[in-house]
Amino acid sequence: MLIVKKFGGTSVANKERIFYVASRCVEEYLKGNDVIVVVSAMGKYTDELVSLAQDINEKPPKREMDMLFTIGEQMSAALMAMALNKLNVPAVSLNAFQIAMHTTSAHGSARLKRIDTERIRRELENRKIVVVTGFQGVNKYDDYTTLGRGGSDTTAVALAAALHADACEIYTDVDGIYTADPRKVPSARKLKEITYDEMLDLATLGAGVLHNRSVEMAKKYGVPLVVRSSMNNSEGTVVKEEVSVERMLISGVALDTDSVRIAVIGLKDVPGMAFKLFDLLAKKNINVDVILQSIGRHGTKDISFTVNGTDFDDAVSVLEAGKARLGYEELRAEKNIAKLSIVGAGMMSNPGVAARMFECLYNSGININMISTSEIRVTVLINEKDGVRAMNAVHDAFDLGD
């Protein structure tokens, strides 16, 4: 069997963690399996690199940021290979150049295009554990790129897909996917299984366990994912096409406090306005989430939308630069918001789910600012200070707890 194991930053944060991870890989290897380990940068090292850069240049070129970021995983990978070697198992660390991890050009948010698996296969044939740097890639100009948040998950899934791995295990600091973040909802319960689609909505919506792009890719190539703890041996949650147990109405409740709302006030009420606005943002690679359009005063209209907090500055400067073309009156930003979502493949065949959520929030005295829904998801925008209370209330309302 070929197993891809991915370990995040906290899982390799120090010597003890590194050896724990190494010993679990050795265990797998000694069963006769081929093992690929994908690692992230150690602990908060990426944050340290950001401060290092900020100290030199508060707006560093993204190309150079990626050049700096990629050293983080290379450090983890080399140290992991040394730890495996210390445990008497031959290992080799490989970076994005060495595995020809080709991506698109966009620095900081590149997408994987293809992987040349030849080197990895050769090392596996020599019975080495292969340690791969997550998160990083190389674009067509031979420049380093990074895959954005959760990029190491995507690296792991891409390797599992390209090498037809038998399993892709994502190790994290939680031991699976829960009905809600257990740090915020004490009664949250671990799920045995969840579908790709539910996981996609949960990832997008800030459950924070798996990144949506890794789930998308797993779904596309049918890679079965297992989300497990890097601290203990508990069983984890399997993410796959169809769950085998009876489907619940709602699988989970997610809260995302990283979003910022931007309101563009007083746009002319003529066709094509929304296109012009979001086209500007798309060209800068800014992902827009919940969108709301409403009628403004004097025949104008207002468009509100949310973006990730890290894109806020870029979004505002793009919109300000485009003010003449868009012809709006003013921009307003609201940073203290939270996105609360319920997700469940079961809601497709059960009307009234959204209503039950709204009722619960009303009973808790929580105001809803914006609403957005899909077939398997209902999202509301609320005040950030109400976030955790609202999540608990909704979790209870749908009987998700133990």
Next chain:
Amino acid sequence: MLIVKKFGGTSVANKERIFYVASRCVEEYLKGNDVIVVVSAMGKYTDELVSLAQDINEKPPKREMDMLFTIGEQMSAALMAMALNKLNVPAVSLNAFQIAMHTTSAHGSARLKRIDTERIRRELENRKIVVVTGFQGVNKYDDYTTLGRGGSDTTAVALAAALHADACEIYTDVDGIYTADPRKVPSARKLKEITYDEMLDLATLGAGVLHNRSVEMAKKYGVPLVVRSSMNNSEGTVVKEEVSVERMLISGVALDTDSVRIAVIGLKDVPGMAFKLFDLLAKKNINVDVILQSIGRHGTKDISFTVNGTDFDDAVSVLEAGKARLGYEELRAEKNIAKLSIVGAGMMSNPGVAARMFECLYNSGININMISTSEIRVTVLINEKDGVRAMNAVHDAFDLGD
């Protein structure tokens, strides 16, 4: 003009130093010149990486050590590019993969084979300052290698040679080549010029300003080197084929305390013994320096030699493994030794130079353990504790001071 500038670790040790270096590069750039900057890892960062590795595995695989080491220069290079960008000059950092810096395979002591200059030329044509990671290369297996001590100097000279640069400036924490280390010999004087050959002997012998391989390469390709201070604008020392000023008898005195002496006692007195012994060491890439063979007791012979302190463990284990084949009685190691050398192209035509050195040491009551000479150099092995006193005495004896 195309200028290659190389800055060592102390020159890029922190934000202030990085900006000082950046501003000097910008100055050159604004004169209309093309500028390539070669950087080492920041300050003591390489040492930090060594401890990090040692903590995981006290004998880390050399291949993985190189994987870890190379992040040091990549960090400096990315930060330098950010600093240049902050000063409104376009810049790009490039690592060994990006400039196809091909080397031999030996990890930790690789030798440069060739450089693909296409990417660098393109960036220079776009009027960017090109920041290159020193010290590192890539071997035929697509693995990172490092060039060993002083490797960044070699990187700079190789780039200057490959791109036919008009100058190659090596910036260090001293402002040129001195008749002796000014920290140890207060009367030491800065030289305006020195020949490649003298510099080669000085570098080999521990003057520590330029690495011998970089000087060898500069000599081979006729690259004029300038050794300058990274702290101020003083003129520095030019290293070239022939010096234009009147040649002095002696150019300098060098002291090297990094060497260790190993004595192999009681070898059989049969032909081929020296070959077998040094062949073993050569195969492990261990450089042997001063060699002395003497007659031992009962028809045996003893061979003593010095190696760099970092090679000591390797040398001992190779010799112990080869004990049966070599058939010696015992190994002895002496760590508290110093190599004191005088260097000067002028001594070729002046007999009695060595004698004057020995006389001076005798007058100072300093015992000589071993002697080795070349056409332009005399080296003696003395007790480490006598090193600085001996250097000052010899410096005075040849009237090298101000």
